Amino acid sequence: MNLEIKKDLASNWFKMLQESICNSVSDLEKNNIKFKSTTWKRNLKKDEGGGEYRILKNGKIFDKVGVNFSKVYGKFPKQFKKNILGAKKNPRFWASGISVVMHMKNPQIPAMHFNTRYICTTNDWFGGGMDVTPSKKDDNEKKEFHKILKRMCNRHNKKYYPKYKKWCDDYFYLKHRKEPRGIGGIFFDYKKENFEKDFKFVRDVGVTFQLIFQKIIKGKIKKKWTIKDKEKQYIKRGRYTEFNLLYDRGTKFGLQTGGNIEGILMSLPPLAKWK
Numbered sequence: 001m002n003l004e005i006k007k008d009l010a011s012n013w014f015k016m017l018q019e020s021i022c023n024s025v026s027d028l029e030k031n032n033i034k035f036k037s038t039t040w041k042r043n044l045k046k047d048e049g050g051g052e053y054r055i056l057k058n059g060k061i062f063d064k065v066g067v068n069f070s071k072v073y074g075k076f077p078k079q080f081k082k083n084i085l086g087a088k089k090n091p092r093f094w095a096s097g098i099s100v101v102m103h104m105k106n107p108q109i110p111a112m113h114f115n116t117r118y119i120c121t122t123n124d125w126f127g128g129g130m131d132v133t134p135s136k137k138d139d140n141e142k143k144e145f146h147k148i149l150k151r152m153c154n155r156h157n158k159k160y161y162p163k164y165k166k167w168c169d170d171y172f173y174l175k176h177r178k179e180p181r182g183i184g185g186i187f188f189d190y191k192k193e194n195f196e197k198d199f200k201f202v203r204d205v206g207v208t209f210q211l212i213f214q215k216i217i218k219g220k221i222k223k224k225w226t227i228k229d230k231e232k233q234y235i236k237r238g239r240y241t242e243f244n245l246l247y248d249r250g251t252k253f254g255l256q257t258g259g260n261i262e263g264i265l266m267s268l269p270p271l272a273k274w275k
Helices: 003-028 139-154 160-171 195-220 227-246 249-256 261-267
Strands: 036-041 049-057 062-075 092-104 111-120 124-133 185-191
Touching: 003 049, 003 062, 003 092, 003 111, 003 124, 003 195, 036 261, 049 261, 062 261, 092 195, 092 261, 111 195, 111 227, 124 139, 124 160, 124 195, 124 227, 139 160, 139 185, 139 195, 160 185, 185 195, 249 261
Parallel strands: none
Antiparallel strands: 036 049, 049 062, 062 092, 092 111, 111 124, 124 185
């Protein structure tokens, strides 16, 4: 398949998924509050793509939701290209993706994160995943979340779930605190075995995330919470912030390739605390 067709298929899917997820969030909020949309360009002087990030704040369910779509291209900086697959000799790249972060008003409901991307250098590959970060332990929720992920992965390859679960556990780990960020999920990168099969899996990951966040929210939205619960949530958000600023690949990639700063940092919670 022609590479330009692959790029169009991937970026069109990410854009459509952004619209669909925002519609789902608006439906949960019963359209009482709207997303604020911001479009941006990577380079104002020449065409190097850009994107759109949408943020919803202070809803009845969500403290903050960010849904970011990007499609950018150009050259990696010299100091960065050696770290990217296929960019050492030729620094040109093309990248598109969607990232979603949800911080909840009710501390009984976990924070949720999802992203998928397609990157082209002299190689081309998919990456992404999803994970859940509760501030209150819920073993049943954890079990059900991983059961859904395993079922989804098994539709494509029975090796995916154990491999991508471990990758997620290793990746979303705060080394300086020696603790996991949340209850895990799946994480994958450099996925380039077969475009058609890989793209089918990536689409399934996106659809499954949409089903999961609606299921979790609807199951917990009426649960009562206390000020003590909220304080625990703020502390957990501090951990979330530490990970995203210290370790997150997407944050580093965006900042080092001229991405939109507000769009990149939309993952940060509106309010966090440290002891």
